[in-house]
Ligand SMILES: *[C@@H]1O[C@H](CO)[C@@H](O)[C@H](O)[C@H]1NC(C)=O
Ligand SMILES: *[C@@H]1O[C@H](CO)[C@@H](O)[C@H](O)[C@H]1NC(C)=O
């Protein structure tokens with residue numbers, strides 16, 4: 001909590017580890033800093049932020065900070081203020097998806113000694129002209145900026161013919177994809193004196209002849225999906241032939257636009273002698289033989305892109321040796337494709353589709369592949385086909401045994417993205433189904449951090465909209481587990497009447513059919529857990545004739561103690577709600593309870609006693625049924641509890657409590673010893689079973705005072721006193737190991753007595 005910005009310099013020493021390890025301290029710190037940036041900043045008069053610390057951040061950390069902010073899409077006119085001035089120095093700046101004005105850009109970034117800038121996908125009111133002229137205003141940047149990425153931006157907002165690239169004389173690598181970029185712009189760029197690498201994929205260039213101006217420098221050229229090209233194939237090949245220093249050429253397509261350039265290129269013998277990497281993914285009429293012949297003439301070749309082509313199936317092109325291949329034929333090719341094409345949705349989809357087939361045969365956990373799936377999913381959140389194929393792949397990559405070896409962090413990312421996708425495509429049942437299937441794993445539900453409230457909402461909605469038996473079983477199973485992990489407020493919010501009605505309906509159907517199956521049991525668990533310390537849910541239960549229904553359940557399954565256990569556990573929750581207690585004063589119900597109290601099954605007897613104790617604790621006036629019955633219940637309660645085994649640790653846990661709050665009013669009920677007896681018995685049971693959890697709970701909730709009151713009261717029943725003191729002993733032992741909370745420490749006295 002006590003964390004200063006400068007401490008990041010120290011933390012930077014802890015380098016990032018593989019995804020199997022926990023997040024690095026640097027990542028955690030950067031995330032905390034960015035999530036709470038205002039706390040570490042003051043505000044300038046113009047509303048922008050300024051870091052408080054006077055010390056400087058190391059430049060590498062500053063770059064990472066900016067990158068983290070960009071990743072979480074936190075860059076706006078206010079937040080980029082922290083990069084003004086000289087407190088922070090940037091070198092490799094990533095401002096992807098920043099939503100800032102041209103003026104903010106200039107003030108925050110153009111005075112740094114930048115050698116790289118990635119401005120992909122910034123907001124629509126900043127143009128490439130704004131960015132380039134901003135950079136060009138700094139002499140140092142003009143000469144030293146080496147790498148500039150301007151993908152998916154607008155060229156100019158006002159004057160389409162405004163050109164300014166020629167200022168950036170140091171530029172070696174430029175990427176300007178998905179931009180309406182024309183031949184004239186290409187002329188300007190091709191004249192940059194040091195340009196070696198150029199990506200003009202999906203631009204409006206119709207003629208690549210201007211590239212001849214840099215033919216002696218250009219080493220890498222990407223022209224994926226150059227859809228407007230008007231040149232003939234021989235003309236294109238003629239230009240390419242002259243780019244004789246090229247070692248990387250990408251002329252891939254997305255299969256919609258057919259070009260025979262790749263086929264013809266493969267036939268050329270004397271072309272591109274220095275080539276080591278060729279991408280022709282998505283091209284038609286490509287054969288293994290043609291590719292092999294081409295590669296064999298150039299023994300230095302290291303990569304061929306063949307995804308979404310008919311090639312890549314021969315042994316030579318398997319991708320297993322030194323020659324890397326992106327494709328769909330095997331897992332290695334698919335991984336390569338996902339690594340290279342994560343920004344191209346068409347290829348991502350294609351690779352996921354191929355991956356899905358592969359996952360059906362996978363027998364071992366593959367974190368590195370799941371990681372690639374995550375990147376593809378994250379990059380194309382609004383592409384339904386990507387999300388659907390990704391969800392199917394992640395499911396098969398994590399199914400059953402396989403999730404055990406998957407790093408928690410990856411599982412957490414996948415669930416996060418999947419929940420987002422479900423939110424973006426609320427009508428997509430298959431997506432929801434895959435999400436549900438992924439969630440129904442013990443490991444994920446228990447160990448993986450994700451937004452359980454969002455997930456629970458999804459599952460509950462699902463439950464209401466679908467009839468499919470298998471899915472219903474899964475949904476109630478998941479909700480019963482999720483419910484316990486939510487706060488009381490969240491449970492209340494989640495337990496809209498609609499959902500409770502739905503759950504009650506399932507109970508009713510199953511009861512009518514006399515069908516005890518897992519869905520039935522999970523539904524009872526879900527209702528039990530959802531009513532725990534949630535007065536709202538309990539009210540919905542009562543308002544929708546839950547009590548009548550549950551009485552019928554008890555009648556229909558008179559000898560099934562597992563059902564009785566859950567039913568009575570839930571009714572216990574209802575009995576704890578003061579304003580609902582009168583609703584339970586129903587003669588048939590009380591008669592039934594008094595019978596169940598005598599059950600030989602401890603859990604049945606225990607929960608019946610709990611309901612009775614709660615109802616009795618309200619005193620004589622609140623009792624609306626026969627007083628004779630009340631008296632006999634009081635006696636029965638006390639004598640029954642004494643017959644139970646001492647609540648020893650070996651016994652299975654009867655219940656898991658969110659807090660011990662429901663017990664305190666019962667401990668204070670000095671007029672009826674049976675009520676106190678039930679409460680101390682229950683508390684001793686859980687404290688002895690899971691001391692770390694419940695002793696701490698008892699201390700933190702201030703519950704010890706109630707136990708001291710019992711200890712000091714001369715009216716206390718001896719049985720109550722005995723168990724009460726045993727709990728106090730357990731707590732003492734616990735504190736010996738875990739320390740005494742501050743407020744319980746004896747005040748220091750001066751004398752040494
Ligand atoms: C190509 O770029 C345009 C913007 O110029 C964009 O709208 C479109 O989605 C891009 N197409 C592909 C296949 O990336
Ligand atoms: C992969 O998932 C699909 C459904 O998403 C399923 O039909 C198939 O059986 C799964 N494969 C394996 C091996 O689990």
Ligand SMILES: *[C@@H]1O[C@H](CO)[C@@H](O)[C@H](O)[C@H]1NC(C)=O
Nearest residue numbers: 440441442445474477478518
């Ligand atoms: C219910 O969920 C738990 C935890 O995810 C799982 O272990 C159990 O197999 C599921 N049961 C059924 C019948 O789906």
Ligand SMILES: *[C@@H]1O[C@H](CO)[C@@H](O)[C@H](O)[C@H]1NC(C)=O
Nearest residue numbers: 525528529532655656657658
């Ligand atoms: C929640 O349900 C589970 C499964 O039935 C049960 O073991 C647990 O005690 C319940 N907890 C609460 C507080 O309702």
Ligand SMILES: *[C@@H]1O[C@H](CO)[C@@H](O)[C@H](O)[C@H]1NC(C)=O
Nearest residue numbers: 670709711712713714715716
């Ligand atoms: C019990 O304690 C009360 C004070 O709390 C006192 O007035 C009363 O005399 C005591 N009774 C006995 C029997 O000690």
